[in-house]
Amino acid sequence: MNWQTLQKSLRDYPITPYLSxxxxxxxxxxxxxxxxxxxxxxxxxxxxxxxxxxxxxxxSPRGGYLALRWLGRSGQVRDYTYRQLREFSNRFANVLRxxxxxxxxxxxxxxxRIPELYFTALGALKIGAVFCPLFSAFGPEPIRAxxxxxxxxxxxxxxxxxxxxxxxxxxxxxxALQHILIIDEDDTGxxxxxxxxxxxxxxxxxxxxxxPPTHPEDMALLHFTSGTTGRPKGxxxxxxxxxxxxxxxxxxxxxxxxxxxxxxxxxxxxxGTTYGILAPWLCGAANLVDEDEFNAxxxxxxxxxxxxxxxxxxxxxIRLLMKYGDELPRQFDLSRLRFLASVGEPLNPExxxxxxxxxxxxxxxxxxxxxxxxxxxxxxxxxxxKPGSMGRPLPGVEAAIVRRTRFGGIxxxxxxxEEGELALRVxxxxxxxxxxxxxxxxxxxxxxxxxxSGDLARRDEDGYYWFVGRADDVIKSAGHLISPFEVESVLxxxxxxxxxGVIGKPDPVAMTLVKAFVSLKPGHEPSEELRRAILxxxxxxxxxxxxxxxxxxxxxxxxxxxxxxMRRLLKARELGLPEGDLSxxxxxxx
Ligand code: 6R9
Numbered sequence: 384m385n386w387q388t389l390q391k392s393l394r395d396y397p398i399t400p401y402l403s404x405x406x407x408x409x410x411x412x413x414x415x416x417x418x419x420x421x422x423x424x425x426x427x428x429x430x431x432x433x434x435x436x437x438x439x440x441x442x443s444p445r446g447g448y449l450a451l452r453w454l455g456r457s458g459q460v461r462d463y464t465y466r467q468l469r470e471f472s473n474r475f476a477n478v479l480r481x482x483x484x485x486x487x488x489x490x491x492x493x494x495x496r497i498p499e500l501y502f503t504a505l506g507a508l509k510i511g512a513v514f515c516p517l518f519s520a521f522g523p524e525p526i527r528a529x530x531x532x533x534x535x536x537x538x539x540x541x542x543x544x545x546x547x548x549x550x551x552x553x554x555x556x557x558x559a560l561q562h563i564l565i566i567d568e569d570d571t572g573x574x575x576x577x578x579x580x581x582x583x584x585x586x587x588x589x590x591x592x593x594x595p596p597t598h599p600e601d602m603a604l605l606h607f608t609s610g611t612t613g614r615p616k617g618x619x620x621x622x623x624x625x626x627x628x629x630x631x632x633x634x635x636x637x638x639x640x641x642x643x644x645x646x647x648x649x650x651x652x653x654x655g656t657t658y659g660i661l662a663p664w665l666c667g668a669a670n671l672v673d674e675d676e677f678n679a680x681x682x683x684x685x686x687x688x689x690x691x692x693x694x695x696x697x698x699x700x701i702r703l704l705m706k707y708g709d710e711l712p713r714q715f716d717l718s719r720l721r722f723l724a725s726v727g728e729p730l731n732p733e734x735x736x737x738x739x740x741x742x743x744x745x746x747x748x749x750x751x752x753x754x755x756x757x758x759x760x761x762x763x764x765x766x767x768x769k770p771g772s773m774g775r776p777l778p779g780v781e782a783a784i785v786r787r788t789r790f791g792g793i794x795x796x797x798x799x800x801e802e803g804e805l806a807l808r809v810x811x812x813x814x815x816x817x818x819x820x821x822x823x824x825x826x827x828x829x830x831x832x833x834x835x836s837g838d839l840a841r842r843d844e845d846g847y848y849w850f851v852g853r854a855d856d857v858i859k860s861a862g863h864l865i866s867p868f869e870v871e872s873v874l875x876x877x878x879x880x881x882x883x884g885v886i887g888k889p890d891p892v893a894m895t896l897v898k899a900f901v902s903l904k905p906g907h908e909p910s911e912e913l914r915r916a917i918l919x920x921x922x923x924x925x926x927x928x929x930x931x932x933x934x935x936x937x938x939x940x941x942x943x944x945x946x947x948x949m950r951r952l953l954k955a956r957e958l959g960l961p962e963g964d965l966s967x968x969x970x971x972x973x
Contacts, residue, residue: 451463646695735748877920
């Protein structure tokens with residue numbers, strides 16, 4: 384590990400970062416001072432994220448600057464200035480208003496990364512509706528569940544995804560879903576019955592829109608996340624979160640107004656919305672969006688040709704790039720890159736150093752969650768990087784390592800290096816306000832004024848936090864959070880499956896792969912054909928992002944005496960690890 388190189392690289396940082404003195408920023412910190420950077424709606428009408436992200440710049444001398452550069456899959460480029468973004472989002476706000484969409488109504492988008500997605504997000508925020516992104520690689524079941532829980536009133540999607548995800552068939556089960564707006568991305572001109580044409584509506588709508596009064600606590604974003612059990616959880620975020628999106632954009636990612644910023648995450652996940660839509664615009668930068676999926680050469684070319692200066696990506700992508708070798712990036716001029724950051728899963732120290740040696744800059748790991756609404760812990764530009772560590776809490780954020788006590792409280796662990804649950808003292812502006820319709824489940828995440836993250840971590844003697852693992856069974860695969868329960872539920876739909884247990888199995892690139900274990904109903908025998916049929920069903924229902932990659936038959940799955948599948952034990956056996964406490968295992972009377 385070349386730790387010296389990393390310290391030197393920070394001294395070489397070419398400009399003064401926004402946050403340049405960590406101890407002083409911690410001492411002087413106030414959320415009110417951060418909020419003062421936001422403008423607020425005219426005439427004291429409150430706070431609206433879309434106004435802060437776009438309209439405020441459109442009205443300023445920055446109005447003519449590049450806000451969004453979209454790179455299409457087959458080489459198209461479309462540019463939008465802040466003024467144009469204001470216009471398109473105004474139009475979409477009017478489309479929604481004309482459809483009778485009201486404050487608090489849920490507007491879903493499942494589109495892939497195309498410009499209309501960005502107009503949809505901003506337009507929905509402008510009218511006070513709630514923007515809810517869905518990942519385009521979700522299959523019909525995750526889509527249905529999320530539309531149902533959020534009572535989606537409007538769904539914006541593309542003609543291709545509408546067909547592929549069989550949305551027409553879901554409709555009968557979704558009484559709240561009143562409008563489906565279709566983006567005809569191939570310009571086929573073919574109308575789909577029961578839907579409306581997004582582009583025609585946009586064109587017909589007025590480009591003038593006045594954002595109605597918005598309270599900072601009004602619901603703005605709904606992001607679904609996964610738990611170990613139960614249905615997906617709809618994390619409710621409010622307009623006040625804009626302060627955090629802005630602050631972390633500046634203080635962690637060091638996005639400055641002259642930057643070209645590229646976040647590779649899809650807006651179907653929280654990173655792709657917070658940092659792929661909102662934060663760069665809140666910071667007044669040019670936001671680069673690539674429609675295409677991962678492709679090493681295309682990515683390096685994009686970094687070079689688009690002169691990306693700040694880049695936010697994920698460990699799986701970095702590990703893939705590393706696999707393509709060091710020669711490829713050396714063919715490109717990456718000298719404009721100033722700041723590289725990573726999120727979503729543990730970033731291995733080799734990847735941090737590889738960034739330094741091969742791309743010219745180290746990767747700065749950052750930690751946060753759907754629930755926190757913004758980055759909480761990071762290797763900030765002003766701090767030396769400890770490769771392998773998530774970094775230190777942001778000024779204004781109070782983190783702790785705790786142990787849960789028997790009576791619902793917590794106990795701090797003050798000893799450096801000791802493992803416990805990562806907790807955050809409540810008080811930052813973007814903490815999700817509840818899980819939609821599941822306030823009890825939400826309240827279970829809190830004790831003694833702290834939000835309990837469900838992650839296990841350690842803090843070292845220098846105050847850096849190190850990720851240890853999840854405290855629950857939730858799976859992170861290629862940066863996507865997956866509920867084993869959601870996968871098991873679909874496996875159980877197969878007529879031959881009696882029981883299902885799903886675990887994350889280590890993988891050198893994706894971190895973890897979803898692996899399923901099933902036992903069969905009497906009259907069914909394991910076979911290659913059946914294995915393929917069950918995996919095929921799962922893929923069709925769940926989509927490629929969620930479906931298991933591997934499936935193993937077992938005569939009986941290990942269960943507790945109350946009948947719960949012991950995923951922990953399936954995992955220990957799969958990995959050849961100690962089986963731990965087996966006192967609750969069914970059939971174990973000891
Ligand atoms: C932003 C996002 C949250 C979970 C989180 C943790 C894992 C995120 C990480 C990390 C190790 C990091 N995670 N960042 N693990 N190092 N730097 O990813 O939100 O999808 O809700 O996932 O991801 O387990 O609890 P979300």
